[in-house]
Amino acid sequence: MIYDEPKFLPGGDRFIEMELGDELNFDLNFLVHSLSAKIREAEIAGLIELLPNMASIVISYDPDLISFADLKSEILSHYRNMGSLEDMELLSPIYYIPVLYCDHVTRACWEDYCAKITEKEYDSDILVKLNDLDGYAQLARIHSGTEYWVAALGFYPGLASLIALDPRCRLTAPKYNPPRTWTAKGTIGYGGSVTCVYPANTPGGYQMIGHTPVPVCDIEQSLPAFKQDLALLRPGDRVRFFPVGREEYDYIESRVTAGDYVHNVAHYAKFSIRAYHEWLGTLDMKERF
Amino acid sequence: MALNIDVIKAGLETSVQDFPGRYGFWEQGFPPSGPFDMWSFRLANILVGNAPEAAGLECQFMGPTLKFSDDCVIAFTGAEMNATLDGETFPMWESVAVAAGQTLACGFASVGARAYLAVSGGIEVPQVLGARATFHMAGVGGLEGHALKDGQSIAVNGGAGVPGRKVKQDCRPKIANGKQWQIEVVQGPNDDWIAEEGIERFLESEWKLQARSNRTGYRLEGPEWIFADKASSKGPEHGEHPSNILDHGYPVGSINLCGQTPIILVNDAPSAGGFINPFTVPSAAFWKLAQSKPNDIYRFNRVSVEEAQEMRRGIDGLCVEDSIE
Incomplete structure (x- = not known):
């Protein structure tokens, strides 16, 4: 539920955890990011940064500039003045990410896991069976058939939890048990009802359904998109995956390697929750791509 | 030059x-x-x-x-x-x-x-x-x-x-080899997931710093935690174990409870995850964490948010030119 009264929980001398509710719910997460945007606009003296997540925001502050009580009442007044959820709009850029589904990179990673750790069914086969799909082509069609909402980042720098905005495209997947000791950077993962792009070579537990040559995190800052940030996405952004064949994949990879790949992003895109709710009301949930 | x-x-x-x-x-x-x-x-x-x-x-x-x-x-x-x-x-x-x-x-x-x-x-x-x-x-x-x-x-x-x-003697942190440390903690943010007797047990017990500790987290060894009813009667999105919670941000210094193992999250810690943080070590006590060694013993001393902020001001007041002789 979304609480009538948000909770302001102390995290030591310089953090507050503001809990707005206690469930996994798109409206609640949208509220979290809308409030975060409002708080940032207000430029409250003494507020250092925000860490928005599923249903809460951790707020870091300088106690020499603002007290816990004053910061709480200031944030609460912004929260009260936000108006109704239905009227909220948020600037939410859409990042387009090419994906080669059932690709060579993650297949090699899966084969390595089977050889060294334990035998397991091929990841895309698990998703096809569990979600009652026709095959790999439909898996790619459904995974790339919706926009995804960046609900939060964390665990590892640049790793975003992506939630399908079209409920007809929500899939479920179990996690690797035991987890993998490595996952290739650029792997498209699916675990629970969340999809992600691995920002670096890291351990991992999500099923691997594809691979993108386009980095979402770049420590070397070699591409134009990473001149300011090391990570591509921020909470409240959107991602759209589009399927490519091997030839296009290789071409994009060569541009990334050459350092002149330009990320494809619609910075003008706004998200209106009223329009989203209206659209949800028109959907036939039995339809599938 | x-x-x-x-x-x-x-x-x-x-x-x-x-x-x-x-x-x-x-x-x-x-x-x-x-x-x-x-x-x-x-x-x-x-x-x-x-x-x-x-x-x-x-x-x-x-x-x-x-x-x-x-x-x-x-x-x-x-x-x-x-x-x-x-x-x-x-x-x-x-x-x-x-x-x-x-x-x-x-x-x-x-x-x-x-x-x-x-x-x-x-x-x-x-x-x-x-x-x-x-x-x-x-x-x-x-x-x-x-x-x-x-x-x-x-x-x-x-x-x-x-x-x-030189730094004046009384302006330096009191780094010693006693192996026993009193570490300040502020209760919260997720203290309501722990039963009252669990809170008392945490504050009364000795906690040993494990060897698997670094700038990401400090793992502690001690008695079992006692959870409040809330920790087991929650929605499925919070996860199965009583220490699981819907993914949320982690304050730096928070004591992150992974199953039964508390981990103090320090400077290089992950920013978010799915475990509760019943207590938080305030910034003024970080020097004690930094200067302790594996197998050292911690006892936690509960302070208020305001007391923790006052301690921080105390240390800031020593990190000044006046501390030099």
Whole structure:
């Protein structure tokens, strides 16, 4: 539920955890990011940064500039003045990410896991069976058939939890048990009802359904998109995956390697929750791509 | 004049850090990093006349051996690492003139665990996301993203330090080898997931620092936790174990309960995850964490938010020029 009264929980001398509710719910997460945007606009003296997540925001502050009580009442007044959820709009850029589904990179990673750790069914086969799909082509069609909402980042720098905005495209997947000791950077993962792009070579537990040559995190800052940030996405952004064949994949990879790949992003895109709710009301949930 | 420092021996994970570390990119998963014992670090910069944001070295458990290409003024604070300069005992908590070609050699930390080296002018590495602090897990900042390696060379900005300046005895952190520490904690943010008798047990018990502890997290060993009813009667999105909660942000210093193992999340910790944080170690107690060693014993002393903020002001008030004699 979304609480009538948000909770302001102390995290030591310089953090507050503001809990707005206690469930996994798109409206609640949208509220979290809308409030975060409002708080940032207000430029409250003494507020250092925000860490928005599923249903809460951790707020870091300088106690020499603002007290816990004053910061709480200031944030609460912004929260009260936000108006109704239905009227909220948020600037939410859409990042387009090419994906080669059932690709060579993650297949090699899966084969390595089977050889060294334990035998397991091929990841895309698990998703096809569990979600009652026709095959790999439909898996790619459904995974790339919706926009995804960046609900939060964390665990590892640049790793975003992506939630399908079209409920007809929500899939479920179990996690690797035991987890993998490595996952290739650029792997498209699916675990629970969340999809992600691995920002670096890291351990991992999500099923691997594809691979993108386009980095979402770049420590070397070699591409134009990473001149300011090391990570591509921020909470409240959107991602759209589009399927490519091997030839296009290789071409994009060569541009990334050459350092002149330009990320494809619609910075003008706004998200209106009223329009989203209206659209949800028109959907036939039995339809599938 | 600018100079170089040659890394003869890197020591055990010696890294470039700056104060207060990396801010503004936490929501993308980049932690603050920065010096673990910010009290000792800031005093080292003051000794050599550096600006507070000048980068220095954090030495952990076993310090490095460094050769200076040119004359400079340096200061070494924090843990006692039995350093020598060309074989002569090197004084701690004091600015010292080093001549071109001299070598500073550190040993194992005999009192405390982390020492800080400031060089007049400050270490020059590129700023990454606004800071020079090293976050080695992702290869960000510092010298090529990681801890020092044997044979590397560190650039230092030109600076004019004055030798012979000392930190007054009563302005230094009381780093001792007693193996017993009183660590302040503030209750929350998720203390309501723990039963009242669980809160009392946490505060009355001794907690042993495990060897698997580093700048990401400090693992503690102690008695079982007792959860409140809330921890087991929750929605499925919160996860199965009583210590699981819907993914949320982690304050730096929060005591993260993973199953039955509490982990104090420190400078390089993950920003978010799915476990509760019943208590938080305030910033004023971080120097004690930084200076303790595996198998040391912690007892936690509950303070209010306001008391923790007052303690922080107390330490800030000592990281000033007036602390120098």
